[in-house]
Amino acid sequence: MSVLEFIIEVAGTYVATIAFGILINIPRRALNVGGWIGVLGYVLYRFTVLWGGGYVIGNLLGAVAIGVASLQAAKLKKMPMILFNIPAIVPLVPGGQAYQMIKNFALGNNSTALVFLLQVVMISGAIAFGFLLSELVNRIQRRFWRHRKRL
Amino acid sequence: MSSQKKRDQLILHTALTAGRIMIENGSEIERVEDTMTRIAHNAGAQTSQLFVMITGILMAINGEVGAQIEPVKRRTFDLEKIAVVNDLSRQYADHKIDLRQFADRLDHLDSVSRYFPFWLQLVAAAMVSGPLEVVFRHNLPDFWITCLVGMLGWWVYYVLNKYIQIRFLSEFTAAAAIGVMAVVFVHMGLGNSVDDIIIGSVMPLVPGVPITNSVRDILAGNLVSGPARGVEALVSAAAIGFGIAMVLQFL
Known part of the structure; x- marks a missing residue:
């Protein structure tokens, strides 16, 4: 992956995240931060895949980063967390694999379709589990701060 | 009292x-x-x-x-x-x-509902489709045509949603329209790959809100509402999938 390709990918992710935010009517002052959280999640995913971590681990790490970063943004901006993490997961959605699955089922190549179905299930599961892990981090952090305050 | x-x-x-x-x-x-x-x-x-x-x-x-x-x-x-x-x-x-x-x-x-103006939504739909097509498929020549197809697909979805008010049907029709447009444009020589154009153009229709909320609800222990939203997301995804599959069948 050349530097130019990387820049194009980052710019594309940023623009697409913000544009998806506009489609679900996210308040204007949350759009920019949401875009950067989307970029963060995607870059983490991309580098994990590039360095041989596999797409499941990549999606997992991306989802964890998105979950943790969204909570920080929510605290900072005093806005609900879902404004930041819903647009940010859009670049991680397994659109390509889902399309290949549908296409191969429609054309009757069931064994190829099942391979893609498995990938879609694995990636969706990884994203869901990533959100679970980020929730864990968030709860530990909350507990920690409460503890510090009491002291 | x-x-x-x-x-x-x-x-x-x-x-x-x-x-x-x-x-x-x-x-x-x-x-x-x-x-x-x-x-x-x-x-x-x-x-x-x-x-x-x-x-x-x-x-x-x-x-x-x-x-x-x-x-x-x-x-x-x-x-x-x-x-x-x-x-x-x-x-x-x-x-x-x-x-x-x-x-x-x-x-x-x-x-009152304060949505972004319709033209901005169309631009946004184009800006979801084109960039994600490039990010997913690295197919730079098809960028503009994907923007156009994604925008028209969102237009179909928006108009139908306004008049028939069943989201799943609008999604199905919009996906079918995207499939037809992609095939026609590639046939006319305006694009190179039907697959890449369709993958990019359906991205604005992805049910991002139900997916995320479903996961969060299940994690929080709302075992009725979480799966209900999961079903909502699944039906949306299936509607889009059937729309595309129908077009591909008749190729």
Whole structure:
């Protein structure tokens, strides 16, 4: 992956995240931060895949980063967390694999379709589990701060 | 005694309206419960009992006999309203507005919808489709045609959604239209790859809100609402998939 390709990918992710935010009517002052959280999640995913971590681990790490970063943004901006993490997961959605699955089922190549179905299930599961892990981090952090305050 | 009852009535009305607006526009259940409890607590109710589901809310305060029900009938994605309710609740907690003002503003919020203008939504749909096609498939020559197909697909979805008001059918039709347009444009020589154009163009239709909320609801222990939203996301995805598959069958 050349530097130019990387820049194009980052710019594309940023623009697409913000544009998806506009489609679900996210308040204007949350759009920019949401875009950067989307970029963060995607870059983490991309580098994990590039360095041989596999797409499941990549999606997992991306989802964890998105979950943790969204909570920080929510605290900072005093806005609900879902404004930041819903647009940010859009670049991680397994659109390509889902399309290949549908296409191969429609054309009757069931064994190829099942391979893609498995990938879609694995990636969706990884994203869901990533959100679970980020929730864990968030709860530990909350507990920690409460503890510090009491002291 | 009667003024106390009126006050309780107002607390219930405010909390229930806030909850209904949030669920209608795509909030997760835990946030709704949290906001409603806070409103009741800040308004001076000693106790509050809540039962929040994706299709309706039940609430009682101070352990009195009259619990009230608020059905949730519509379901759209308008996250700005959730942010506004959240903001109002914070202002009320800081004593910047009183309960009466809070209730009035909620009723007002309920009746107006402040979406981005339609042309901006079309541009946004184009800007979801094209860049994601490049990010996923690295197919730079098809960027502009994907933008165009994605934009027209969103236009079909938006118009149908306005008139027939069944989201799954609009998604199905929009996906089928995207498939047909992609095939036609490639046939005319305006694009190179049908696959890449379709993958990019259906991205604006992805049910991002139900997917995320479903996961969060299940994690929070709402074992009825979470899977219900999961089914919503699954039906949307299936509608889009069938739309595309139908076109590919007749190629």
